[in-house]
Amino acid sequence: MTAVRASDPATRWTVADPVRLATCIRLRAVQMVAPQGFGYLGQALSAAEQVAAIFAVARPGVDRLVCSPGHYVIAPFAAAVELGLLDESVLQGYGKNGSPIEAIGTERSPVMDYTCGSLGQGLSAAVGFALSDRLRARDARTFAMVSDGEMEEGQVWEAALFAGYQRLSHLTVVLDANNSQVDGPVDTITTLEPVVAKWAAFGWHVADLDGHDTWAVLAALAAAEAERHQPSVLICRTSTRHGLDCLPPDSDGHFIKLTPAVAQAAVEELTARLVGSRA
């Protein structure tokens, strides 16, 4: 399949309502995960507003989008269907045998300009994009989705150091701080805090915000665009269960199991919310 990518010159999309897009991402993600009964739904739930905001701000055919944690690619796939970048039928293949829409995104996944299957490597790719654009005086921004657990990988800090030194101000990291990794809450595995101070110390402009407040994410992205001397990072505080009240409270955020009954309830809940928002 020919991969459509965000920065391909012919790529076009429009986001009319980013708040609504976030709910659509959740609904599509539920529908992608439901046939298998399990999958990376928590990543879509925690990142929905961030992905919606990125697509709302990024210039189609120009700006570059990176998804560092490949498990999150479900959210950009869901957004891509809403925005007409992927055919709706493609989503039925999510995670299935022989499908180009793999459950864990890879370096060949469509939609994003770059998706990393192995964690902690996407920021380096984003740095490469930003460096290329600066070398060629190409007026483009690079948006990189990164997760808080990835900060455990040393390479993230290699890339952060490089970007800070190079003052790659056209690079914006949207960091999903959902406090979730495979073995449990991140803060039961290691101490990442103070996250804001860490990035600031590496020479980054830092915002610390509620990642489920779409308008706050949009405002922070606007402030990042105005920043002319440093790369920017948005520390988005989120939850892997946000926006889906019907999920059992003990759901494993990294890999949510979705029984048919819960999936049905989830579709109804999200559909009702979409109808309500239209009213």
Add this chain to the structure above:
Amino acid sequence: MHEPPYATRLKPYGRALVDLARSREEILCLSGDLTRQCEIDLFQAEFPDRFVHGGMAEANMMSMAGALARCGHIPFVHTFGVFATRRPYDQIANAIAYPAVPVRIIGFMPGISTPGGPSHQAIDDMALMRALPNMTVVDIADAVEMAQVAATVVDLPGPVYVRLKRGEIPVMFDDDHQLSMTNAAVLSHGTDAALFASGMMLATALAAARALEDNGVSVSVVSVPVIKPLDAGTVRRVAADARVVLTAENHSIIGGLGSAVAETLAEAGLGRPLRRVGLQDTFAEGSLTAPYLFEKYGLSVQHLVDTTWTLLARSGPAPTASPLVADVDEYSPV
């Protein structure tokens, strides 16, 4: 071919990369804090805007190079072979080999050419890179080929790993010799033993062949600069004409040239006694000089002569070979 002792040329790779970059604006030069050591101080001086300090951060450097290649740049990434392969293996696999983007990874200081000890000796770099799908693997140590390698690989469609010796490089081939990515070079024909050699061991193989020929052993010497994709046709053809086969590489005998030749012979059903000369599944050690290591770990001319002689079951003691004269300025400590 020239005869030993070989004249040497200084930094043939670094000079050639600068020449190539004059006409190829897509070329970027990345350095992992080993700029002079990888001969790219020349590039930095000539094209400072296309030179990028990656610093001591190989993982970031490789992932970044993969993204740069996607944007249409042709990144030549430089560090020592050991750091270019072991440290950022996952990054090379995912960001470079899997999407098959044109990153050129240049790893200096192959095998035990450095007395810097196991931390600095790239004894498994070819094995690691050869295991990656889409990767081309090159091992050369002649000044004429080194001056050609950048231009020869620049337009290959996928990624390339090139291992290169540093500093003063022997001139073995004539100047009209052309490095080939597809054909191994059959330098002599013989019917007793077939010697396949890559990189620094080519000079060793030629010296060993001379000693053997002087004592009635008919030897083929094949220069195999490209370990992957291997010129299997030439390997089969030359091996079929000989009674025994030997490989010589400045690398572990596992996963490099010796393994590639063994696989080719076995798959062809070509039964020939085979000996792989190289590091015998061992780490080496730190020392003062590299020739000491080549002697101690069985990568000397005499060792290759002895191995061939024994494999052919020749009677009497093996002939004594002239050792290679160590190159001037062979080792610059870092």
